[in-house]
Amino acid sequence: MLDPQTPLAIYLEGALGLDIGKMGYGILRYSPNPVVCVIDSAHAGKTVADVVQSPRNAPVVATLDEAMAMGAKALVLGTAPPGGNIPSEWRPVIASAVANGLSILNGLHEALASQFPGLAPGQVIWDIRQEPKDLSPGTGAARFLTNRRILMVGTDMAVGKMTAGLELQKAAITRGLNTAFLATGQIGITITGAGIPLDAVRVDYASGSIEQETLKYKDKDWIIVEGQGSLVHPGSTATLPLLRGSMPTDLILCHRGEQTHLKRIKDIPIPPLGDLIRLYEDLATVGGTFPAAKVRGIALNTGHMDDDGARQEIQRLHSETGLTVCDPVRNGADALVDAILG
Secondary structure, eight states, rough: OOOOTEEEEEEETTTTTHHHHHHHHHHHHHHSEEEEEEEEEEGSSHHHHHHHSSSSSBBBEOOOOEHHHHTTTEEEHHHHHHGOOOOOGGGHHHHHHTTTTTTEEEEESSSOOGGSSSSOTTTTEEOSOOOOOSSSOOOGGGOOOOOOEEEEEEESSSSSHHHHHHHHHHHHHHTOOEEEEEEOHHHHHHSOOOOOGGSOOOOHHHHHHHHHHHHTTTTTSSEEEEESSSSTTTTTHHHHHHHHOOOEEEEEEEEEETTOOOOOOOOTTTOOOHHHHHHHHHHHTTTTTTTEEEEEEEEOOTTTHHHHHHHHHHHHHHHHSSEEEEETTTTTSSHHHHHOOO
């Protein structure tokens, strides 16, 4: 974890405006660190707000040299290329950053720290996506906790589960609830400084890693567990360890407005939301063996829609499911807090 005062440059070369830049977008929205610039030569001379919606703006530059001249002290690898490996064209940029004393925040599967020994005092390479030590298989221990454990689940990958969870935490804290956010991916861990990089954990220890982290927050009123993947996606294996590790009492379904098929496997349809809701609930409770987690509401990502379209889609899904539906970024998450409390 970096000092929260460290100025960041976010490396989004070729990715600003695309969904693979979600690491960078999450840092812009939620990180306490100052962001001096974003690096993407395709949009140099613009600002982030010229390209994507973001609550925090920053200039876009073409080169690392420009970022260092603006005061950057750490480079965030802000994209997520397929496979999680570092593209060959990034390596000279990373090597130059390290040689010039910058720290590196690396959320990809390939570790960098061992490739750059002998760092300067205060310089760090944070390989976020590494399996923690001293893990063990899950035991179901979280089912004995007396607090509420709210797991964010999804209809697809990258539909806004982390964002919805952080907005829900913010709304819950405002309402006086002592609420923790349990990060399970590289973006959430970077923002909060704690958590489990679930997709870097061996399958035998996956549920145990989530259980171990959940038990750390046993004295909280609410634990909001960041979701990963989706039951619908054939490449996702994260849902079961999240369910078994956290033993949720409540679920929030996260969905992108108007989406009918998986974004990257376009011939796989998303089932009717009512059917998917029942599937998540049945898988959570296993015939009553575990807590009867219920989907309390739908966090709808409408960032790509205008106001009228968003309102219509919210009303349509409310009519279809009977559940509270809101966009926690556009509208705030108070309605979801009410649905959980109700």
